[in-house]
Amino acid sequence: MNKHPAAVAATALALALTLAACSGSGDSEDSTGESTAGTTVSHIHGLGLDLTDQRLYVATHEGVYTPGAKGEPELVGDSEDDFMGFTMADDKTFYASGHPTSGGNKGLIKSTDAGKTWKSLSLSGKSDFHALDFAHSTVYGYDSTNGLVRTTKDGISWKDGARLEALDIAVSPTDPGVILATTEDGVVRSGDGGKTFAPAQQPVMAFLSWSTKDALYGIDTSGGLNSSADGGITWKKISTVPGGRPQALTAVAPEHVLAATETGVFESKDGGTTFKKRLAVTSSGGH
Known part of the structure; x- marks a missing residue:
């Protein structure tokens, strides 16, 4: 049954808050155990990695950040807008969405200089993409x-597909028609490019990332990292990511x-078995 768009948006937002809300405040510790104070990031919405120089990009409620010389969050460019959706097409080409600091919706925006500047492409004022791939x-x-x-x-x-909460x-890295989505009832699957989705399957995941055919990762609502080698039909829990509730997940490569x-942001190079803190943040409440 289709619901009114406003109701769908409200439900999706409620789901986002339930699954990935920030809470707590104060200084956090970096990988060396030292306190990291100063920059406050109220919510992380997306992650990316430049494969050439291994630079980390973190899309947040207050702009896109990268680790500075001392490992502290450093703003990329001068935009402090809310980057709700974020994905990297290559090392320098990013797509994003969200809200300007003045309010409203950004639609789809694009950067070709690694997030320093952004250009509006479409749907400005009309759409807010909470997830991009x-x-x-x-x-x-x-x-x-x-x-x-x-x-x-x-x-x-744009081509419009199914209505979802x-x-x-x-997206499958090998089949452009296969899309997975996380819902409050479990993971749903489309085989026709998003036109229709099959009923939800357990377990419930908050975020997904699919790097290669046999390397699909999902993080559940409590931070448990899971993997699937069959496109999400079956899942195996690998570990629990440190730091509480999940906020974003990106599989850069199979391991x-x-x-x-x-x-903060944690990195694993052994398929999620162990994690090291890559960027410490001071979280404040809000979304």
């Missing part, structure tokens, strides 16, 4: 404003995983 030369998005899965090749014209999406929780 780039695969098969296509931007896949979950438009939370309208409760729609949508795709675009050129960033301007979702938090995150992941290389980035995960954000309440206290």
Whole structure:
């Protein structure tokens, strides 16, 4: 049954808050055990890694950040907008969405200089994509404003798919028609590019990331990292990411995983068995 877009957006937001809300405040510790104070990041929405120089990019409620010379969060460019959706097409090309500091919706925006500057592509004022993925030369998005899965090749014209109440999406790296989405009832699967989705399957995941055919990762609502070698049909729990509730997940490669929780960004290079803190943040309440 289709719901009114406003209701869908409200439900999706409630799901996001339930699954990935920040809580707590105060200084956090970095990987050396030293306190990291100063920059406050109220919520992390997306993660990316430049494969050339291994620079980490963190999309947050107050802009896109990267670790500075001393490992502290450093703003990329001068935008302090809320970057709700974020994905990297390559080392310098980013797509994002969210809210300007003045309010409203950003639609789809693009950067070709690693987040220093951004250009509006489409749907400005109309859509807020809470989840974005780039695969098969296509931007896949979950438009939370309208409760729609949508795709675009050129960033301007869109194909609308099914209505969902979702938090995150992941696209098969080998099949452009296979899309997974996280819902409050479990993971749903589409085999037709997002036009229709099969009923939800347990377990419930907050975020998903699919790097190669046999390397699909999901993080559950308590921070448990899971993997699937069969496209999400079966799951195996690997570990629990440190730092509390999950906020974002990106699989860079089959064994290389980035995960954000309440206290920072953690990195694993052994398929999620162990994690090291890559960026410490001071979380404040809010979304």
